[in-house]
Amino acid sequence: MTPPTTPSWKLPAALAAALCTGAALGWLADGRLATGIAVVAVAEVVLLLTRIRHQARAMMAAPTAVSPLQHDRFMTRSRRIASSLRDLRNAAGQLPDAVVLLDRQQQIRWFNHAAENLLGLRRPDDRGASLQQRLAGSELAGWLRDGAREPLTDAAAPGRADSQLNVSLLPFGDHEQLLLAHDISHLNRLEQVRRDFVANVSHELRTPLTVIHGYLELLDPEDVPELAPVLGEMRTQSKRMGQIVEDLLTLSRLETQHEVADERVPMAALLATVRKEAEALSQGRHRIVLESTAEADLLGSPKDLHSALSNLASNAVRYTPAGGSITIRWQRVPDGAVYSVTDTGFGIPASHLARLTERFYRVSSSRSRESGGTGLGLSIVKHVLNLHQAQLKIESAPGVGSTFSCHFGPARLLAPGGSDES
Incomplete structure (x- = not known):
């Protein structure tokens, strides 16, 4: 009697479960199901190939011990695995993200159809070719040459001139790598629509707000004493709305x-x-102290830098209780110079620090409204620093205070009032 073999549905079911797991991991990681599915799919392919290799070696090592029944079971299992491999290959081939499997020399072992469209790879010529050489002249080639240690964002797609990619390189298997490229062109187009909308609305609001504020200034509270509190509040709010519009226009320009x-x-x-x-x-x-020891000027936009540096100082004043101190510093560091503002204010919980530069993000909505802030200041600071190849670093603790630091590289430093620094 022939021993029972593993039911044919078990292998596809296991693969389906693995792909579902990959989808869940991809969703939890960055909301991209395709990325998780792709990684698990390729991993399952390698695992199945390894199983076939081990079984084949075992049979070749002891050919006399292999009975016809064992041979038939092995062949049946191999056919099932081969069928599943074809299914996996077809599924991975239809993923919207580009997937490229590389060996330890970064030579191309396999790629899907999206890699043809987004990266410009071609079958069968590019199999076995160096990916870096195949993408020569593109931003991706330079990224690979430099080690691809961090994901590459908003890179031009080599295979499609009007597309942008987010690309990452993952270690895989025995010194192999998996390159994943996600098309973000549609997200960029939506972002541009948002920017245009904000800029247009802000322009349209500027004129009526100016008119309203002008008429409010003409009204004398002494003529109607009972309306004095109302007129005062209306003036305050119209000024605040005007400042929000100006900040939105500034942010739209910087973006x-x-x-x-x-x-x-x-x-x-x-x-x-x-x-x-x-x-x-x-x-x-408040007690406000200035410490300037850097003895260096900056190379950049005077208007934008004034906006950014002043924003940090005014934020410190707004969020520091009366009697507190604020220290403004301009000092040298080994890799450039740092402008920092340190306060003894309320402080910010660590959970909020990563989102502080988002537009309209507030740690405390009521406190922000009372202080007169627009919720756009730190977003403006971030964009100004990006244009000057500088970085914003934030250190804070509740009840202790905060330090906002702008780190400028040596390329942006000039000798004060004289020639450029070496």
Whole structure:
């Protein structure tokens, strides 16, 4: 009697369960089901191939011990595995994300149809070819050459001129790698629509708000004493709305810029201005200290840098209780120079730090409204620093205070009032 063999449905069911697991992992990681499915699918292919190889080696090592029945069972299992491999290959081939399996020399072992469209790979010529050489001249080739340690965002697609990609390189198997490329063109188009909408609405709101604010200024509370509190609140809110519109227009302009017209920015004068503005906003309620030891000017946009640095100082004033202290520093570090603002304010819980530069994000909505902030200041700071190849770092703890630091690289530093620094 022939021993029972494993039912044919068990292998596809196991693969389906593995793919579902991959989908769940992909969704939890970054909301991309295809990425998780692709990784698990390729892993299952390698696992199945390994099983076939081990069984084949066992049979070849002891050919006399293999009975016809064992041979038939092995062949039946091999056919089932081969069928499942074809299903997996077809499924991976239809994924919307580009998937490329590379060996330890980054030579192409396999790729799906999306890789043909997005990366410009061709069958069968590119199998066995170096991916770096195949993508020569593209942003992806330079990223691979530099080690691809971090994911590459918003890169031009080599195979499609009007598309942008997010690309990552994952370690896989025995010193192999898996390249995943996700088309984000539709997200970029939606983002552009959002930017255009915000800019257009802000422009349309500017004129009526100016008119309303102008008429409110003409009204004298002394003529109608009973309306004095109402008129005061209306003036305050119209000013706040006007500031929100101005900040939205500034943010829209910064988001569409890719570079700034570089000028010398005298830091001594800029720091003095920032301090005066902070003192005017504080009205004597805080101790404000300026420490400048860097002895360096900056190369960049005077208007934008003033906006960013002043924003950090004014935020410190708004969110520090009366009697607190604020320290503005401009100092050298080994890899450039740092502008920082340290306060003794309320502090920010760690869970909020990563989202502070999002537009309209507020740690405390009521406190932000009371302080007169628009919720756009830190987003403006982030975009200004990006245009100057600088970084914003935030350190804070509730009840202790906060430090906001702008790190500028040596390429942006100039000798004060003189020639460029070496």
